[in-house]
Amino acid sequence: MADELKLYTTPGSTFAFRVELALILKGINYKIVEENTKNKSADLLKYNPVHKQVPVLVHNGNPISESLVIDDVWKGYPILPQDPYEKSVVRFWAKFIDSTCILAILKVFGSNGAEHAIAEAHKQLQVVENKLAVEGNKFFGGDNINLIDIAASFIAYWLGMLEEGTGIKFVPKDKFPKITEWADNFLKVEVVKDVLPPRVIPPKAQLLAFFKQRFGDS
The missing domain is CATH 3.40.30.10 (Glutaredoxin)
Structure with missing residues (x-):
């Protein structure tokens, strides 16, 4: 069956x-x-x-029911390494990007661009920037995308739409050149382009209302 x-x-x-x-x-x-x-x-x-x-x-x-708990029972393209230690490292970074870095980014929009929120987002993004700079690879997975790249897809695609939709632009390319280069490479992958939804910019009021509902006025 x-x-x-x-x-x-x-x-x-x-x-x-x-x-x-x-x-x-x-x-x-x-x-x-x-x-x-x-x-x-x-x-x-x-x-x-x-x-x-x-x-x-x-x-x-x-x-x-969690996007990072992706069933790995199938063979084929490896989104995780086989080595147990290397696998744990990849899971760590995917979790960091998902639960710390992206959350800090969302709080910038939730606070309507508050300085303290931007400073915290820059702090977490700098950790990602440093990782890419030290390793010097095209992707987090080396020459091919892995679970970390998949977790960071929000940064590559949706972050720009949120910045444009809200007018809150806080991730300059000159401050994060490695993240920018990685995002460009990621979005050029054919399968990524095929799966990404159309680029739609929601109205600013709608976006800010969503983040206010999620994070409140803090």
């Missing part, structure tokens, strides 16, 4: 993009199930009862 794989997502989801990119890189067939965030299906609520959000990857009825 063939594997059944479904990806529950919404159009333009930054987190679902990660999962879809990993699946395509590995050459895995899957079915997209689009969700309405204002009217979530019974299946989504069943498969992700804690967060009740997309993405959810369902493999033969077994749900995986």
Whole structure:
């Protein structure tokens, strides 16, 4: 019996993009199930009862509901190293970018560009900049993208849209040249271009309302 794989997502989801990119890189067939965030299906609520959000990857009825917890049971394109130590290092950096760096970036928009938020975002981005500078690779994964690159896709693509949509521009290319170079290389990868959603700039008021709702006025 063939594997059944479904990806529950919404159009333009930054987190679902990660999962879809990993699946395509590995050459895995899957079915997209689009969700309405204002009217979530019974299946989504069943498969992700804690967060009740997309993405959810369902493999033969077994749900995986975090974008960085990508099922690695399939062979093919390696998004993680085989060596246990190297694998743990990659997972560490992917988690750092996801839970520390991107969160700091989102708080800049949530605070409407407060100086202290920008300073914290620059601090975390500088850690990423330094890693790229020291290693000197085209991607975090060397010559090929890996889980870290997938986690950082928000920085490569969605950050620019948020800066343009809100008018809050705080990541200058001259301050972060390695991140800029990495992002350019990442967005040139054919499979990445194929999976990325259309570039749509939401109105500033809509974006700021979203971040205010998420982070409050702090």
